[in-house]
Amino acid sequence: MRPRRPARSSRSTASSAAKHRKAHTMPKGNLTVLGLGAMGSAVAARLRESGYATTVWNRTAAKTEPHVAAGSTAAATVPDAVAAGDVVLVVLLDHASVREHLEPAAAGLKGKVVVNLTTTTPNQARSTAAWAAEHGIAYLDGAVMAVPGMIGTPGSRLLYSGDENAYAIARPALETLGAAEFTGADPGVASLKDMALLSAMDLMFLGYLQAFAMMRTVGTSAADTAAEVEAWLAAMLPHGKGIAAIVDGGTYDTGGQSVDFDRFGIASLITASREQGVSAVLLEPHRKLLEELAAAGHGDSDWPRIIDRLTIHR
Known part of the structure; x- marks a missing residue:
């Protein structure tokens, strides 16, 4: 699913592995969680259950009460919360909220690890990583591929990216939340x-809705159509690797399904769809991309050449 990374030298690999082993042997420290929405609450609860001393903060203080009852410590302000934690996990609404709350606390964050799960x-x-570096903060950006439950x-x-040393330090705690993957130094x-x-x-589930809309015109329930779609997709998913090979090859001349063939299919x-109301x-954006390729003289090319139309040249 992701590009293969260049192999590291044995010395680099050994050094990295040793660093991560060392992180695993570190005693459990104090953690801070900023933000107690559904995801922040789940993160704080899991860290606490895993034996970490956890300080929590939320703009609406009432949301800290269940966590305090379960053993966490509530901080009245972000600077107080930051002061209590060696690693600060940020689970706020959006980027603007992150900057709004972290910037005034920059002095207290110096020398600490910030893991942004927003x-x-x-x-x-x-x-945010550039801002953190300017203030002596070890920054790790995270992406949660899960729902709170x-x-x-x-x-x-x-997924995590950014400061690898920060990842090594925070990794034992992060692995209590789920499978952790460091994706590289680019934050x-x-x-x-x-x-x-x-x-x-998103595109897959939009496809489900298109199928539901079409089939319910003849009285078929969405549940029945979903079962059919799942079976069909299970059969088709292995072909994704073949599409990837065509894209990586970059010539689009394998003689497979062409732009013109797909253009008539779409x-x-x-x-x-229209006949059924x-x-x-x-579906129209798909046809538009194919028509553009055909007009540019690529009707005989493999249809995955669509990817070239998706790239915005800046």
Whole structure:
């Protein structure tokens, strides 16, 4: 699903492994969680249950009460919360909220590790990392590939990028939340990977809705159609690797399904939808991309050449 990284030298690999082993042997320290929405509450609870002394802060103080009752310590202000933790996990509403609350506490964060689990864009993550570096803060950006109820379960997966030393320090605590993956030194990569996977998911589920809308015109329930879609997708998913190979090859001349073939296929889907009184608004962008490729003389190319139309040249 992700590009293969260049192999590290044995010395580098051994050094990294040793560093991570050392992190695992560190005694449990004090952690701070800023933000107690659904995800922040799940994170704080899991860390506390895992034996970490946990200080919590939330703009609405009442949300700290269940955590205090369960053994956490509540801080009245962000600077107080920051002072109590060796590692500060930030789970706020958005990028603006992160900067609003961290910037006034910069002096207290110096020399500490900040793990930002707030949903941000790649460039927002890079911006916060640059700010943190200017203030002597070890910054790690995180992306949570789970819903709150999954935190701490085998299905929970979290991506991290940024300061590798910060990751080594925080890793034992982070691994209590779910499978932890360090994606590299670029602070924006965890967010980028999160957004890429979510984009694939969103488009897939929009496809479900298109199928539901079409089939309910003949009285088929969404539940019955969902079962059919799942079986069909299970059969089709292995072909994703073949599409990836075509894209990585970059020539688009394998002789497989062409732009012209797909162009006529998508036209049929659009016509069938409209005949049933169903909008084709979700399908039209696909046809537009294919028509643009055909007009540019690429009708005989493999259809994954669409990816070239998705790149905005800056």
